[in-house]
Amino acid sequence: MTVDLYSLNMEKGLHYEAIVTTLNEDGTPNAAPMGVICKGPDQVVLRLHEGSHTIANVKREKKFHINLSRDPLLFTHSLIGNPPATEFAEEKYGFSLKNAYASFFCEVHHEKKVEKEDAMGDNITIMFHSQVQDIKRNRKEYEPLSRAICGVLEALVNLSRVQRAPAEKKREYTDRLKEISRVVNHVGGPKHKEAMELIQKEFEIRIKG
Ligand SMILES: Cc1cc2nc3c(=O)[nH]c(=O)nc-3n(C[C@H](O)[C@H](O)[C@H](O)COP(=O)(O)O)c2cc1C
Known part of the structure; x- marks a missing residue:
């Protein structure tokens, strides 16, 4: 093939x-x-x-x-x-x-x-x-696009970088996550919201580390 x-x-x-x-x-x-x-x-x-x-x-x-x-x-x-x-x-x-x-x-x-x-x-x-x-x-079709999955991806990128960010940038990371959470909770379904909760919890741990 x-x-x-x-x-x-x-x-x-x-x-x-x-x-x-x-x-x-x-x-x-x-x-x-x-x-x-x-x-x-x-x-x-x-x-x-x-x-x-x-x-x-x-x-x-x-x-x-x-x-x-x-x-x-x-x-x-x-x-x-x-x-x-x-x-x-x-x-x-x-x-x-x-x-x-x-x-x-x-x-x-x-x-x-x-x-x-x-x-x-x-x-x-x-x-x-x-x-x-x-x-x-495994499947023929793509699911339709949603801002919610884009928001989750951005929040994950934010999470994966927060530990490497210099101290003066950490505030920016916190503000960004807050704004993304607002959007995802507005447009997303239960899985998106559960993902954001997990990200939020992990973010609070990583930003201190
Ligand atoms: C949407 C998204 C895209 C990412 N793209 C990359 C990438 O292209 N290269 C990279 O090194 N890390 C990338 N990362 C970060 C890794 O996923 C992250 O470092 C992860 O903890 C690595 O996991 P591992 O140790 O199990 O390999 C990305 C993260 C997200 C959320």
Whole structure:
């Protein structure tokens, strides 16, 4: 079967938010929200910061699955720990996520270290250029877009960065989370609201750390 990311409505050059599943050294699965850049019908790039389980696993194994989802709780559980074991599906190599609308298996063919300075200081990332080997579609259709899932994603990015933020920026992170919570609670359903509660609790822990 030909691999064609465009058949999943992905476009060349665009950046998507997905959940990357990798294999830990002890054989257990790891899931984390990550940006994925579509570089062609069968090419993707992950841009990973040092320090995560995902980067350690991708460096060692050179393989991973990308899972496309709009489930706010799946994203939230993937950032704060891991989704429950029942959410993972065992694959020929590693694991995908059962409830993703599509998952694809990728192999790294080229790595490049990128160093630059941004608002958070020195920023070192590794770009993992990868070949998509296989696409598994669990569902035919995308769900309609909602501001609620975008809000949950922004709140999760805010959460994943708050510990690295300089002291004078922490107030900005708190204000941003407050505004996102307002929007999500206005437009979201029960899962979005539960995700925001989890994010809020974890944010209060991380901002002190
Ligand atoms: C929507 C979203 C996108 C993210 N994209 C990236 C990314 O592209 N690269 C990265 O290194 N971290 C990214 N992160 C942060 C990681 O998910 C976060 O560091 C996570 O804790 C890593 O988990 P792990 O240690 O299980 O790999 C993103 C977070 C969110 C919420």
